[in-house]
Amino acid sequence: MTETIAVKADRLYKAFGRRPHEVVKKMKAGSSRDEVSSLGTAAVIDASFEVHRGEIFVVMGLSGSGKSTLIRMLNGLLDATSGTVTVAGQPITGIPAAQLRDVRRKNISMVFQHFALLPHRSVIDNVAYGLEVQGMGREERLAKARTIIRLVGLDGWADSLPSELSGGMQQRVGLGRALAADTDVLLMDEAFSALDPLIRREMQEQLIELQAELGKTIIFITHDLNEAMFLGDRIAVMRDGRIVQIGTPEEILTDPANDYVAQFVQDVDRARVLTAASVMEPVRAVVTTTGGPRAALRIMRDFQTSAAFVLNRDGSFAGVVRDRDVLKLVKAGDADLRSIILGDAVSVSPDAPLVELVEPSVESDLAIAVVDEKKRLLGVIPRVTLLAALGNVSTNTGDLPVIEPAATISVSMITETLRETALEGAAL
Amino acid sequence: MNDFRLPLGTIVEGFIDWITDTFGFFFDFIRAAFDGAYELVDFLLVTPPFWVIIVLAAGLALATRGWKFMVGTILGLTVIVGVDQWENAMDTLALVLVASVLAIAFSLPLGILAAKSTVASNIIRPILDFMQTMPAFVYLIPALILFRVGVVPGIVATIIFAMAPGVRLTELGIRGVDREVVEAGQAFGASPWRILRQIQLPLAMPTIMAGINQVIMLSLSMVVIAGMVGAGGLGADVVASLNRIDVALGFEAGLAVVILAIFLDRLTAALGTGDTPLGRILAARKRRSQQALAA
Numbered sequence: 001m002t003e004t005i006a007v008k009a010d011r012l013y014k015a016f017g018r019r020p021h022e023v024v025k026k027m028k029a030g031s032s033r034d035e036v037s038s039l040g041t042a043a044v045i046d047a048s049f050e051v052h053r054g055e056i057f058v059v060m061g062l063s064g065s066g067k068s069t070l071i072r073m074l075n076g077l078l079d080a081t082s083g084t085v086t087v088a089g090q091p092i093t094g095i096p097a098a099q100l101r102d103v104r105r106k107n108i109s110m111v112f113q114h115f116a117l118l119p120h121r122s123v124i125d126n127v128a129y130g131l132e133v134q135g136m137g138r139e140e141r142l143a144k145a146r147t148i149i150r151l152v153g154l155d156g157w158a159d160s161l162p163s164e165l166s167g168g169m170q171q172r173v174g175l176g177r178a179l180a181a182d183t184d185v186l187l188m189d190e191a192f193s194a195l196d197p198l199i200r201r202e203m204q205e206q207l208i209e210l211q212a213e214l215g216k217t218i219i220f221i222t223h224d225l226n227e228a229m230f231l232g233d234r235i236a237v238m239r240d241g242r243i244v245q246i247g248t249p250e251e252i253l254t255d256p257a258n259d260y261v262a263q264f265v266q267d268v269d270r271a272r273v274l275t276a277a278s279v280m281e282p283v284r285a286v287v288t289t290t291g292g293p294r295a296a297l298r299i300m301r302d303f304q305t306s307a308a309f310v311l312n313r314d315g316s317f318a319g320v321v322r323d324r325d326v327l328k329l330v331k332a333g334d335a336d337l338r339s340i341i342l343g344d345a346v347s348v349s350p351d352a353p354l355v356e357l358v359e360p361s362v363e364s365d366l367a368i369a370v371v372d373e374k375k376r377l378l379g380v381i382p383r384v385t386l387l388a389a390l391g392n393v394s395t396n397t398g399d400l401p402v403i404e405p406a407a408t409i410s411v412s413m414i415t416e417t418l419r420e421t422a423l424e425g426a427a428l
Numbered sequence: 429m430n431d432f433r434l435p436l437g438t439i440v441e442g443f444i445d446w447i448t449d450t451f452g453f454f455f456d457f458i459r460a461a462f463d464g465a466y467e468l469v470d471f472l473l474v475t476p477p478f479w480v481i482i483v484l485a486a487g488l489a490l491a492t493r494g495w496k497f498m499v500g501t502i503l504g505l506t507v508i509v510g511v512d513q514w515e516n517a518m519d520t521l522a523l524v525l526v527a528s529v530l531a532i533a534f535s536l537p538l539g540i541l542a543a544k545s546t547v548a549s550n551i552i553r554p555i556l557d558f559m560q561t562m563p564a565f566v567y568l569i570p571a572l573i574l575f576r577v578g579v580v581p582g583i584v585a586t587i588i589f590a591m592a593p594g595v596r597l598t599e600l601g602i603r604g605v606d607r608e609v610v611e612a613g614q615a616f617g618a619s620p621w622r623i624l625r626q627i628q629l630p631l632a633m634p635t636i637m638a639g640i641n642q643v644i645m646l647s648l649s650m651v652v653i654a655g656m657v658g659a660g661g662l663g664a665d666v667v668a669s670l671n672r673i674d675v676a677l678g679f680e681a682g683l684a685v686v687i688l689a690i691f692l693d694r695l696t697a698a699l700g701t702g703d704t705p706l707g708r709i710l711a712a713r714k715r716r717s718q719q720a721l722a723a
Binding site for chain 1: 614617622631
């Protein structure tokens with residue numbers, strides 16, 4: 001399968017009440033939700049999105065925003081009043097019930113908020129339920145269910161009843177049941193909302209691990225923005241039945257589409273969502289090891305900074321030099337920068353969340369270097385930038401923002417030194 | 429104005445007459461079938477010596493509730509033998525069993541239908557109200573006309589009277605199954621029939637069993653009334669004692685009814701909880717064999 005779109009929703013509407021079709025017709029003609037409330041309730045209004053294969057797509061909204069209705073249209077538990085849903089390239093809106101059941105068996109499974117396990121069946125029979133419905137033989141499905149039970153960490157509980165398990169374990173059964181069905185798409189309806197915060201975090205982490213391992217497409221519904229930000233490759237924010245913004249967690253955080261989203265995201269733990277790459281600044285004071293101390297000193301003077309980033313000849317990040325050290329080196333007439341490179345300069349990967357940068361930033365006034373896996377210098381994060389990003393304030397407050405440690409030696413002194421050493425150099 | 433009168437009674441009477449004339453063969457068939465079923469069950473209960481039945485009942489009691497219930501059952505049934513009502517009691521039990529089984533056989537599908545379809549529910553509910561609140565004696569009249577004197581009009585009247593709680597509680601039980609669990613069945617592509625069989629019925633079972641319990645209890649109360657149309661059994665003695673103002677006979681026959689009622693009620697109630705001593709033993713054995721299999 002080369003299809004990259006796993007699930008596609010196109011102009012979906014869902015209305016409840018006495019005359020749903022009329023509600024949708026009026027909404028399309030531009031009526032507001034309140035104007036049509038006498039005819040029925042528009043639960044989902046004009047929702048369009050595409051979910052790529054292998055992606056975690058989070059639909060986030062408060063209760064009553066229509067997210068549960070939306071997810072139930074994606075596997076046909078609720079009929080869309082208008083619009084189409086496509087799963088694995090196959091439209092599922094308006095198809096006969098038998099065909100729809102076939103799609104559910106093969107392409108799309110679901111995890112429920114309150115687990116929805118069959119209470120009269122053992123854990124293993126619950127996990128094997130999807131396979132049973134698919135018509136798989138008993139021995140085969142139990143063998144497969146056993147591997148899934150191991151995968152979700154329920155070893156030794158296979159013959160227990162759901163009521164003998166804690167909430168977190170019950171949801172592992174729910175997750176196992178969906179995974180065992182071996183569908184490409186997993187719908188998760190507030191799957192972790194009924195769990196304790198600690199267990200929830202654990203389940204979130206496990207879900208990400210499983211997703212990386214199995215490459216499932218996951219559509220996750222939640223009202224918890226932190227959960228959305230943690231899990232989502234992309235997030236759709238819903239309000240009053242409409243999708244108000246779709247974007248990556250960082251896009252939503254840094255560029256909210258409207259005041260509602262902005263207000264929503266202001267309480268998010270930004271340190272865990274924003275990554276080094278999203279806040280880093282371009283590097284200005286850069287020298288190469290071959291450039292020599294005089295070039296380094298000149299660059300530091302030009303940028304009025306006390307430190308410069310040093311690159312090896314192959315472009316990889318070598319470390320940082322301080323202006324004092326360079327000055328001494330120049331005065332001593334030494335041409336090799338490598339002897340004074342500070343090896344303890346902190347470098348992080350572009351994916352590192354900001355929370356991991358706080359401690360190194362406190363310990364050293366040097367900017368933190370952001371390097372990729374080939375050690376190439378992508379950018380730097382000065383302490384000021386980090387603070388601004390965490391506090392959600394713009395760094396562009398003035399024409400010349402002070403974002404690097406100020407020079408500790410005066411410009412005239414550097415110039416003087418450069419001139420003197422230049423003469424010496426000429427004399428030699 | 430005083431001349432005004434709704435001729436409802438006459439209309440119903442004409443209707444019954446018409447039915448008797450038109451569908452007589454049909455009612456003859458039902459009569460034969462119900463009568464045959466009753467005779468068979470009655471034969472099975474009356475033929476063996478009383479102690480065989482008591483032992484069987486005691487075994488049932490032990491399996492469903494434990495030894496206390498077993499002792500109670502033995503004592504109760506022995507009292508029935510002691511007041512010389514054993515044969516009557518077995519006749520009545522046969523009547524209750526046949527009527528209950530038939531009432532349950534009709535009420536379960538109706539209850540399922542009512543749970544699945546709101547339209548069906550809206551149609552069935554007032555009919556049930558009618559069946560349940562109409563004085564029970566009234567059913568006896570058309571039943572008597574259609575099926576003639578004997579056991580069958582008693583069974584038919586009993587079925588009609590006792591069906592309602594079976595339908596109601598089946599509907600209630602199925603509608604009360606956690607929506608999310610039903611959705612889970614749907615989400616994994618299960619057919620409606622499979623959802624009914626594997627999810628809705630098992631989860632509704634305690635409520636449905638409560639309904640079945642009620643059906644049996646109502647059957648028992650009705651078969652006594654059915655004694656008036658010649659259904660025999662304990663009902664016949666109760667009616668006879670009423671006619672003769674015979675306190676002794678009335679008390680003995682009535683006591684036998686009470687003992688039967690308590691036995692049947694406790695028995696079916698235990699089945700409804702799904703937690704019986706026999707069930708526990710079977711579950712433990714199953715678990716052991718599974719563990720042996722897994723090891």
